[in-house]
Amino acid sequence: MAIGRPDLVAKLETYGGWGAMPITAMAAATASLKHEHLVSERKQLNAAIRQKTFDWLASQGYSYVPSESNCFMLDTKRSAKEVIDAMASRNVYIGRIWPVWPTYTRITVGTQPEMEAFQAAFQAVMKAPATTSFATSPSFKARRSYLDGQSWPSA
DSSP states (O other), X not given: OOOSOHHHHHHHHTTOOOOOOOHHHXXXXXXXXXXXXXXXXXXXXXXXXXXXXXXXXXXXXXXXXXXXXXXXXXXXXXXXXHHHHHHHTTTOOOOOOBTTBTTEEEEEOOOHHHHHHHHHHHHHHHHSOOOSOOOOOGGGSSEEEOTTSOEEEOO
């Protein structure tokens, strides 16, 4: 099942793979289609928050790969895994790393308050000296490990 403009749904049908959609996704998709300007407003809001974050990163001397999406890659100039763990200890959860980019991490653009929390935590983490390991809080003892070396707290 898909919800959308009939011409786009027809294009999707050629790819197959139809399965059950979560009811919450269906409800959200249906509600969003009832508001003519919602998607364009959200795109503008996301772009403004993303640009504010880019401006802050540039003003602080941090390198990033700019994007037009809801995420971007940030160069931590140290082990990205170390930064991910340090951010998690501050209750700010950022993306994963890729083996070909060991110092970059994916950052998802959130709400303005979430990005302000990201900025404060990232600034604190980056001011701390780089370490080879980082002690996490006791709530993160159980972790899932992935082939690329990334690990995440178990739910």
